[in-house]
Amino acid sequence: MRQIILDTETTGLSPAEGHRIIEFAGLEMLNRKLTGRSLHLYMHPEREIDPDAERVHGISLDFLADKPKFRQVAEQIVDFIGDAELIIHNAPFDVGFLNAEFERLGIAPVKVLCAGVVDTLAMARDTFPGKRNSLDALCDRFEIDRSNRTLHGALIDCELLSEVYLALTRGQESLMMDLDDDGASGGLxxxxxxxxxxxxxxxxxxxxxxxxxxxxxxxxxxxxxxxxxxxxxxxxxxxx
Structure with missing residues (x-):
């Protein structure tokens, strides 16, 4: 199955209030392995960035001054995520922003373009009820190195999320599950x-x-x- 580990950064918390996507990142995964194919884009939001949001992701309007508008890169995003299953931490947030951007351009919503959406935050809450289930907390729980994550960035978050997703759905990295096909590929x-x-x-x-x-x-x-x-x-x- 083709899957896309996806994350966005935005100007604020709510697309209903006119906030926009300013960074998109996606990593392609086939058969539970990253293929090396990715899409990483910055976009000018055509509006101000909330100070609280900028403190989280560190992306300023000055940095985005020469970046394309969403409408100029929308086709790249649609081609990249089309027919794939999306894996997102707190999926309603990112899907809500993508749908708002697509609606402005007359593009079909995510549920039409993609094969489905997996919300790793919901999975984590089911697996670890009552515990902190932020991406940082899950990295610590699964002993995933996040030393390079000083700010929230879409690309680094996708890389971390890919490892969290595998840990959530497999329990742990297992040599038995990673054996080559010419060995005991059937696990046990x-x-x-x-x-x-x-x-x-x-x-x-x-x-x-x-x-x-x-x-x-x-x-x-x-x-x-x-x-x-x-x-x-x-x-x-x-x-x-």
Missing amino acids: VGLAFEKKPLVVLKASEAELALHADYLDALDKAVKGACLWRGYEAPAAEGGA
Whole structure:
């Protein structure tokens, strides 16, 4: 299956308030392996960037001054994500912005263009309920190196998300799952495990005597037969 690890950076939080996409990044994955094909674009938003948003991603309007408008790169994005399954952390955010940009240009929405959307944030919340499930937190949980992530950038976030996605859907990197086809590519298929008989250790005479003394003490404490006597009786009768 062709999948695209996708992330965007924007001028603010809500496309309904006219905020726009200023950075798009996507990494192509086939059969759970990155192909090396990617698309990374910066776009001039034709509006101001909220200061809070700029503090998060570090992208200024001055930096975007000579960058193309979204309408000039929309075809590249559509061609890249078309017919693929999108993997996005907090998918409603990015899909909402993409749909708003597409609608301005009369382009079909993501659900029509793509084969589906996987939200890794929703997956993480199901897997780790009640815990922090930001991209940073998941990288720490799965011991993924994020030392290069000083600001939120779409491309570095895609690279980290690809590793998080594999960890979420496979549990851990496994040598058995990565063997070449000329080896045991079927994972555990074809491996033989020796089934050894169950070893039963019987109590010694000394241990049985200590056990009997302990039950006698319990009988005395409850002024009658302790509950354990009821479990021992059938065994004694069956062995007589």
